[in-house]
Structure formats: C-alpha cells, structure tokens
Amino acid sequence: MKLFYSPNACSMAIHIILEEIGKPYELVLVNFAQAAQYKPEYLAVSPKSKVPALMRDDGSVLTELPAIAWYLAKTNPQANLLPTDIEGEARVLELLEYITATVHMRGFTRIFRTASFTPNPADEPKVVETGRNMVIQGLQILEPVLGDKDYLLGQYSIADCGFFYIVYWASRRASIPLSPVLQAYLDRLLARPAVSRMLAAEGLH
Ligand SMILES: N[C@@H](CCC(=O)N[C@@H](CS)C(=O)NCC(=O)O)C(=O)O
Structure with a gap:
C-alpha cells in the first residue's frame, strides 16, 4: 500500500491511521512546492491533483479522506478504529464529512489559498476573515x-x-486559539505514539 501525501496537509489523518494499524506501507511525497500534484506523473495517480490518495496493492487508487479512512478502518478491524454498530459508524462518517467538506474545504482553504477565492487582491482580508469565522464555528x-x-x-x-x-492547523498554522478543552484534546492526541511517528516522518512536531 502507498500513501501519497504532502507534509502538514490533510493527508496526515490517513498517515496517522496507517501508523495506528501498524502494517507496512510506503509514503510517497507529492511535492507541492514543485507543483507536483499538477504534473502528469501524479495526474496518472489522481486526476484530482489532491492528497491523500491511497494506492492499494492491486494498483487501484482510492481518494477522498473520509472514504480512505473508512476503507482502512473496515479492512483492519483489529485496529479498533471504527465503532461496530451502525449508529456509531454513521456518526463517524458524519464527523469526517463535516471536518473535511466544511471546516477544511470551506474554512481553512480560504485562509491558506485565499487568492483562489477572489480575483481581487483587495478582497483577500475579507476572504481570510470569512475562513477564520468558518473554522471557529466548526470548532x-x-x-x-x-x-x-x-x-x-x-x-x-x-x-x-x-x-x-x-x-493542529488551528493552533499551528492559523493562530486560532484553542479552548482549554480542545487544547487538552490536541495534547492527548499528540501523546499517541502513532501521531508522534507521523509528525516525525513529516518533519513536524
Ligand atoms: N476532498 C478532498 C480534499 C483533499 C485536499 O484538499 N487536499 C489538499 C491538501 S490539504 C491538496 O491536495 N491540495 C493540493 C491543491 O489543491 O493543489 C479529500 O477529502 O481528500
């Protein structure tokens, strides 16, 4: 199995899951600084030009973070990363959908990729503010x-x-203060060995 990732991108969620599962896998860097996600080599993996992408051992590729996460959890039940009842499973998918489609794509993307939301540079501070408010609402x-x-x-x-x-992005990339409860949650996750290994592998802390 190969995970196509970029350091500090949302692919870190899948990177953690692979570390929690503990089976061998390969990390393949998609170098955003060189716009590698738009080059033919990566377009052949994912025409969406996004990470994460997971290439299975038969060469087939799965994209979209919630789908990859669910697939890995379902195919590795011994890792205990998904509730076994239908209500719990639906709640997990509800959370992942909100996290990726709303808080990430509608909120953080406005902060990190501001220029793609307006042709007018003068509007960019307003775009960032809208993104920050969406993230804060998500939290x-x-x-x-x-x-x-x-x-x-x-x-x-x-x-x-x-x-x-x-x-992690709120605290480390966007300077959005975390409440004490969310700071304690982040600290709890940072203390997990799988998260530490992911951060070390991506050159983060
Ligand atoms: N809906 C996708 C979003 C993935 C996504 O937006 N990934 C970002 C990194 S956090 C990306 O690859 N951006 C590259 C680009 O847009 O050029 C998913 O859930 O996997």
Whole structure:
C-alpha cells in the first residue's frame, strides 16, 4: 500500500491511521512546492491533483479522506478504529464529512489559498476573515460533541484522526486559539505514539 501525501496537509489523518494499524506501507511525497500534484506523473495517480490518495496493492487508487479512512478502518478491524454498530459508524462518517467538506474545504482553504477565492487582491482580508469565522464555528460545533470525553465518540476512532489535523492547523498554522478543552484534546492526541511517528516522518512536531 502507498500513501501519497504532502507534509502538514490533510493527508496526515490517513498517515496517522496507517501508523495506528501498524502494517507496512510506503509514503510517497507529492511535492507541492514543485507543483507536483499538477504534473502528469501524479495526474496518472489522481486526476484530482489532491492528497491523500491511497494506492492499494492491486494498483487501484482510492481518494477522498473520509472514504480512505473508512476503507482502512473496515479492512483492519483489529485496529479498533471504527465503532461496530451502525449508529456509531454513521456518526463517524458524519464527523469526517463535516471536518473535511466544511471546516477544511470551506474554512481553512480560504485562509491558506485565499487568492483562489477572489480575483481581487483587495478582497483577500475579507476572504481570510470569512475562513477564520468558518473554522471557529466548526470548532464551536465539534467541541460539544467531544464534551468531557477523551475522544469524539468516547472510543478513539478515525474521526479523531480527522479532527486532529483541524485542531493542529488551528493552533499551528492559523493562530486560532484553542479552548482549554480542545487544547487538552490536541495534547492527548499528540501523546499517541502513532501521531508522534507521523509528525516525525513529516518533519513536524
Ligand atoms: N476532498 C478532498 C480534499 C483533499 C485536499 O484538499 N487536499 C489538499 C491538501 S490539504 C491538496 O491536495 N491540495 C493540493 C491543491 O489543491 O493543489 C479529500 O477529502 O481528500
């Protein structure tokens, strides 16, 4: 299995999941600084020009973070990364969809890729502010789901691997202050060996 990733990108959620599972896999760097995601070599892997992409051993490629996360959890039940009841599984998918499609794509992307949201540079501060407000709203919606539990659903799951990059980006990339509850959650995730190994492999801390 090969994970196509970029350091500090949302692919870190899948990178954590692979580390939690603990089976051998290969990391393949997609170098955004060289626009490698738009070059023919990567377009042959994923015409979407996005990471994460997971190439299975038969050469087939899976894209979209929630789908890859769910596939890895389902095919590795021994890792215990997904509730076994239908309600729990649906809640995990609900969380991952909100994390990726709303908080990441509508919020953080406005902060990190501001110019792609407006042709007018004068509008960019407004775009960033809108993105920050969307992220802050996302954190305000997700924090009560966590409540006083250690993890989003009580038991650790792929939803936490997804929420990790949201709280990590808020704190480390976007200077969005975390509440004490979310800071404690981030610290709890950072203490997991799988998360430490992912960060070390991506040159982060
Ligand atoms: N909907 C996709 C989003 C993936 C995505 O936006 N990835 C970003 C990195 S965080 C990317 O590859 N961006 C490269 C680009 O847009 O040029 C998913 O869930 O996997």
